[in-house]
Amino acid sequence: MNTYFLEQLITPSHPHQLPPCVLTIGNFDGVHLGHQQMLAQVQEQAKQMQLTSAVMIFEPQPREFFTPERAPARLTNLAEKQALLAEYGVETLIIAGFDAEFRALSAKAFADILADKLNVRALVLGDDFHFGHDRTGDSQFLRDYGLQVTNLHTVMDASVTPERISSTRVRKLLLAGDIEAANTLLGRDYAITGTVIHGDKIGRQLNFPTANIELSRIKPALHGIFAVDVVRLDDKGGVITDGFAPLVQNAQMGLTGLRAHSLFGTANIGLRPSVNNEKEWRLEVHFPKLNANLYGERLQVRFLHFLHGEKKYAGLDALKAGIQDDVEKLLVWRERVLVSRLD
Secondary structure (H helix, E strand, C coil): CEEEEHHHHCCCCCCCCCCCEEEEECCCCCCCHHHHHHHHHHHHHHHHHCCEEEEEEEECCHHHHHCHHHCCCECCCHHHHHHHHHHCCCCEEEEEECCHHHHCCCHHHHHHHHHHHCCEEEEEEECCCCECCCCCECHHHHHHHCCEEEEECCCEECCCCCEECCHHHHHHHHHCCCHHHHHHHHCCCCEEEEEEECCCCHHHHCCCCCEEECCCCCCECCCEEEEEEEEEECCCCCECCCCCHHHEEEEEECCECCCCCCEEEEEEEECCCCCCCCCCCEEEEECCCEEECCCCCEEEEEEEEEEECCCCCCCHHHHHHHHHHHHHHHHHHHHHHHHHHHC
């Protein structure tokens, strides 16, 4: 997948001309089943018209620009979104920096960019798509401008009562700890990818060392204590075969996870109310029976089972006892799942 920043493409001196394309536009947060149907429609139309398939996303997402303190939690940060769009076959990704200048574009100016700078020949859009500083732009505006537009109606989930598949609904399910239902709408297991960075080492003081994984988002979409399995990724985002083995020290290999090449872990994702006064969101993973240096490693954390929400403990001794209890319960859950797989 070729990735471009819109600001570069619209610079008069930019030498690159994008190939003619079919384009869709949106946040694509989570790249859920509704988004995937949109992408499939773009690719099908591009194939029929002998064009390339393209997606435009916004960074930051518009509500993060307008009201960052009230913006929805991110399902996917930019890197995760890029990886998923590539996985689902997108050929060209255009990242539009959403700032005051972009916001001020008129509908006509934006349509000019699509036709003249991005070489857009056709678009696939949701039925509620609007654009331009006064939101006067819509699908009919683009048709009148001379572009071919196909509207894809809202994708419904008919598994229970028909309900719209949306990023908002996925967020609600994850926040409620209903990982299985969220995964159904995503069409895959929910995971967060990030680099292990240095933290404040409190877990080590409590004899429960953790990997502090960079979130790269204002706030995460799920909070609490979880069973997870974790894989190590290479520079291209691929899972490294037996990726933790070269990092292990003193033969403490950890516990195998529930997918290939993974380790089992217990995760806390949230604000750590017992130790943190800075209101900083953290994802911390404890790997039972593992001794390894993970700093700088890129890991993908897959959320398997929700245990409970974050708790505020009276002190570090109470916190340590609470963590011990959580780890024991999640280990029992892992053993139960492994036994059920043998039945």
